[in-house]
Amino acid sequence: xxxxxxxxxxxxxxxxxxxxxxxxxxxxxxxxxxxxxxxxxxxxxxxxxxxxxxxxxxxxxxxxxxxxxxxxxxxxxxxxxxxxxxxxxxxxxxxxxxxxxxxxxxxxxxxxxxxxxxxxxxxxxxxxxxxxxxxxxxxxxxxxxxxxxxxxxxxxxxxxxxxxxxxxxxxxxxxxxxxxxxxxxxxxxxxxxxxxxxxxxxxxxxxxxxxxxxxxxxxxxxxxxxxxxxxxxxxxxxxxxxxxxxxxxxxxxxxxxxxxxxxxxxxxxxxxxxxxxxxxxxxxxxxxxxxxxxxxxxxxxxxxxxxxxxxxxxxxxxxxxxxxxxxxxxxxxxxxxxxx
Amino acid sequence: xxxxxxxxxxxxxxxxxxxxxxxxxxxxxxxxxxxxxxxxxxxxxxxxxxxxxxxxxxxxxxxxxxxxxxxxxxxxxxxxxxxxxxxxxxxxxxxxxxxxxxxxxxxxxxxxxxxxxxxxxxxxxxxxxxxxxxxxxxxxxxxxxxxxxxxxxxxxxxxxxxxxxxxxxxxxxxxxxxxxxxxxxxxxxxxxxxxxxxxxxxxxxxxxxxxxxxxxxxxxxxxxxxxxxxxxxxxxxxxxxxxxxxxxxxxxxxxxxxxxxxxxxxxxxxxxxxxxxxxxxxxxx
Numbered sequence: 001x002x003x004x005x006x007x008x009x010x011x012x013x014x015x016x017x018x019x020x021x022x023x024x025x026x027x028x029x030x031x032x033x034x035x036x037x038x039x040x041x042x043x044x045x046x047x048x049x050x051x052x053x054x055x056x057x058x059x060x061x062x063x064x065x066x067x068x069x070x071x072x073x074x075x076x077x078x079x080x081x082x083x084x085x086x087x088x089x090x091x092x093x094x095x096x097x098x099x100x101x102x103x104x105x106x107x108x109x110x111x112x113x114x115x116x117x118x119x120x121x122x123x124x125x126x127x128x129x130x131x132x133x134x135x136x137x138x139x140x141x142x143x144x145x146x147x148x149x150x151x152x153x154x155x156x157x158x159x160x161x162x163x164x165x166x167x168x169x170x171x172x173x174x175x176x177x178x179x180x181x182x183x184x185x186x187x188x189x190x191x192x193x194x195x196x197x198x199x200x201x202x203x204x205x206x207x208x209x210x211x212x213x214x215x216x217x218x219x220x221x222x223x224x225x226x227x228x229x230x231x232x233x234x235x236x237x238x239x240x241x242x243x244x245x246x247x248x249x250x251x252x253x254x255x256x257x258x259x260x261x262x263x264x265x266x267x268x269x270x271x272x273x274x275x276x277x278x279x280x281x282x283x284x285x286x287x288x289x290x291x292x293x294x295x296x297x298x299x300x301x302x303x304x305x306x307x308x309x310x311x312x313x314x315x316x317x318x319x320x321x322x323x324x325x326x327x328x329x330x331x332x333x334x335x336x337x338x339x340x
Numbered sequence: 341x342x343x344x345x346x347x348x349x350x351x352x353x354x355x356x357x358x359x360x361x362x363x364x365x366x367x368x369x370x371x372x373x374x375x376x377x378x379x380x381x382x383x384x385x386x387x388x389x390x391x392x393x394x395x396x397x398x399x400x401x402x403x404x405x406x407x408x409x410x411x412x413x414x415x416x417x418x419x420x421x422x423x424x425x426x427x428x429x430x431x432x433x434x435x436x437x438x439x440x441x442x443x444x445x446x447x448x449x450x451x452x453x454x455x456x457x458x459x460x461x462x463x464x465x466x467x468x469x470x471x472x473x474x475x476x477x478x479x480x481x482x483x484x485x486x487x488x489x490x491x492x493x494x495x496x497x498x499x500x501x502x503x504x505x506x507x508x509x510x511x512x513x514x515x516x517x518x519x520x521x522x523x524x525x526x527x528x529x530x531x532x533x534x535x536x537x538x539x540x541x542x543x544x545x546x547x548x549x550x551x552x553x554x555x556x557x558x559x560x561x562x563x564x565x566x567x568x569x570x571x572x573x574x575x576x577x578x579x580x581x582x583x584x585x586x587x588x589x590x591x592x593x594x595x596x597x598x599x600x601x602x603x604x605x606x607x608x609x610x611x612x613x614x615x616x617x618x619x620x621x622x623x624x625x
Contacts, residue, residue, distance in 0.1 A: 047439055047485055124545075127487035128505040131494050135502045145495040167441055173495035174440035177487035250504055252605040253551035 029339075030055050032112055035190050037198065037226045042115045043126055043185060048178045050185060053164040058183025059340070060160065061176060067130075067147050068096050068140035075133065075180075078105040082335055084189065084267035085109060091278040095139040102138070102244060104278035107271050109189040109334065110227055110264060119260045119276045121233055122250045126184060127177040144173050151176065187340060189266050193328040204328065211325030214318045221303050228265035228329065234301040235259045237294030237310065238275060246276065257299050266329045283326060287319050368571035370463045375422065375472065375577045377449045377457040378621070379415060382582040390415070390451055390583060393514075395528045398535075400517065405588035408595045410516035410537060413528040415451040415583060416499065417510040418491075420482060421558070422461065423473040427566070430467035436481050442490035446482050448497065449581075468566035472577065476614055477509030477556030483544055498527050501542060504604070508542040509556050510614060512586065516595040523600045537595050539586070541611050543604025553604035555611035561620040568625060576624040585617035586610055 030052045032041060048054075061067065065074040078093035079085040085108035087093045092101045103119055117123040123132055134140045134147060151157045151171045161171045161179075168175055196202045204212065215223075224230040233247040235258040242248075247259035260276040274280040280289065294304050294311035304311060314322070334340070380387045381402055393399055393411045400409035422434040422445070436445035450456045482492060483506050492507065494500035499508045513528045515535045523529055523536035530536075545552035567575035587593040591609035601607050 044485060122504045123502075124505050125484060125486045128494075128502070131500065131502040131505070143495075148495045165440070172440070172489055173493050174487035174489045177494075178440050181486070251551040252553060252603060255551060 030186065032185060032188070034110075034112070034188055035195065035198075035226070038110070038190065039113045039225060039227065041112045043112045043181070045185075048127075048181055050182045051164060053160070054179050054182040055186055057160045057164045058179040058181065061180050062183055066150055066154075067134055067142060069142040069146075070096055072096055073140050075130070078139075079108050081340055083270045084331075084335055085187065086271040088270075088272065091273045093139075095136070096141040099138045101136075103276050104273060106261075106263065107267060108184055109187050109266065111184045111187065113227060114231060116231065116261070120247050120250050121261055126181045127174075129184075130177055130180050148173050148176065187334075189331040189334040191333045192266065192331040195331075197328065205324070207321050207324045208328055210318075211321035211323070212328075214314070215322050215325050218312050218314065218318075219322070222262045222301070223265050229262045232262055233259040234262055234303075235297065235299040236290075237296070237300050237304050238279070238289070240295050240297045244276065255299060258297065259299060265326060267331055267334070269323075269327050269330050270335065283323055284319070287314065287322065290314070291319070369466050371466055371569040371571050372460055372462050372574045373424070373464050373469070373567060373569050373577065374574060375459045375461065375579060377419060377459070377579050377581055379449070379451050379457065379581050379583060381584050382580075383584065387580065392451055395513075395515075396530065396533065397515070398517070400515075402584060404584070404595065405592040406594055408516055408518045410514050410595060412451070412512070412514040412583065414511060414513040417449055417476055417581075418478050418499070418507060419447045419449060419459065419474050419476060420445060420478055421473075421475045422459070424461075424464065424469040424567075425471040425473070426467050426469045428467065430465065430469055432461065432464045432469070434461055438482050438485040438488045438492060440487060440489050443482070443488050443492050446478060446491055448491040448499070464569050466570040468568050469575075470563045470566050471560060472563070472579075472620070473558065473560040475556055475558045476618070477542070477544060478507040479544060479556060480546070483507065501540075501602075504542075506542060506544045508540045509544075510539070510541045510586070510610070512539040512541075512583075512610075513537070516599070519595045519599045525602050537599040539593075539599075539601045539607070539610050541601065541607035541614075543607060543611075553608060555604055555607050557611065557614045559615055559618055561618070563620055563623055565623055565625075567623050573625065578621040578623065580619050580621045582617050582619070586613050589613040589616045 030050050062075045065071050067074060073096050078087040080087060087105040092103055093105045094100055106119060111126055117129050118132065123129050131144055134142050134144055148171055157171060161168060161175055164179055165175050193202065197204050222230055222234060233256065239258060242258040245257050247256040248254065269283065272281055274286045280286050290312045291314050292311065296305060296310055379390045381390055390412065391401065392413060395413045397411055400411050403409050421436060424432040434445045447459050448456060491497055499511060501508065513526055514537050516537050517535055519535045519537050521534040521536055523533060523538040524531055526536065526538045541555055543553040543555035546554040567577055569575060590612040593609060598606055
């Protein structure tokens, strides 16, 4: 028992010593430090402590087309920083050999606070997202094992991996995936006008306030909280039959037909096109869908057929104000940050 | 900074462990035990060693309950969360830990590499053990820690589902003359194989109130005698896995039916047969 106490007091001393060091440690900018009003971090950071070297390696991998079968498509082809890591050009995104995918490339931001990824939630851990994208025939069409072979043969990567993960001499897939996760984990978007308003640095205009009020009343059940998503999977009434069954691919139940992940609305003014298949080009089209075109089906979200009425009733002025409010969610610092 | 902390911690830990080890050595309180998973084909009560054939081979050594002949190219499964218990409260739970540098407590038994069927558990408290419990398949404690090395490395294990992230529990590939082909996502067969059969059984999400299909199986077996573990006695527990039982028992599998299984729900009929495919056989003391 004494040993245990001795051990813990030693450990505590070390911890407090480290805390003092932090103040002068310039690598400290490579830690996750989200605002207090963000949800809790769900990524198990203890398995993958973030370092400058790990983050930089992840960034390099994210931008490296050698992760695809013909060395033509990098992660960043379809997740473009200037538009909050989505794809503004193609609908849907185009992978190797000019193949079109079937789904709209989702934003990569604030990933540390989520636990189910992709539009159907099939990927349950941030580390495993690149495995999906690299091995998907229509995205990067490569195998993880061959990517590892290629990286080991390069002139630069072995030393970069060694710098990030001192314990390894040969590159293996888990370290590659951990590095990409370190990069994605720090892609935190938390400095939109909305955040500045929350911090009391600026005030919203009358229209923005009205937009916020109507948003909270009519949209925030699903687009909830600081990330503007409740992290659920819903059918938002796009169709009555489903070319892409969405969440039901993973849960294998008809109860989830046509359901997709509720996206965060942060940076949504930048992330066109919209919906899982990118069918809408503008936010105004999206809002028109909710006003006029919601289609009924057995799995339609309750919120979209309240008291027998399909969709969400909004006046033209309310739509204008909601759009003004959504503009306050654009984080220009995030998309301009040279670190990313 | 963090690195400094961890290096000091790591340097410090052995000091305590050494202190403890000294006591352990004096009292001879731990030993090793070997658990062997031996894949067999049980025909009319007779255990036959499995033989894998070259993919595409039209030699069919085995038959299912419906009399459909087949052969085997690949047989591989995960064993995790091993627990041993004894008559006097003896208890050993094999530690599971998962990280990028490797995994502990997760074993991948592969018929193409017989060594993988021999699992040696170390630092088992001395005593008698007469019961084993283990899980077939990788549980949440192996998946939700993230990318892992060793037998879970997605680049090398050939057991990872990238679209529904998690590990296949039992992977079988082979050929049957009654199959009309059309297999996909296969490791050993060619997708153009006219007679391929592929059963990739997985599904680890065990969550109440959800529709997720959970196909891992946790099984317990009593030994017919005590396995006595001590510093100078290393017992050998011989378990068998009958591949023919994968296709019969709860559900008779028809190779003319769905013979291209890659989703949790499709794997349920095979998964339900898994418990009876394993058996305790004998102990060498």
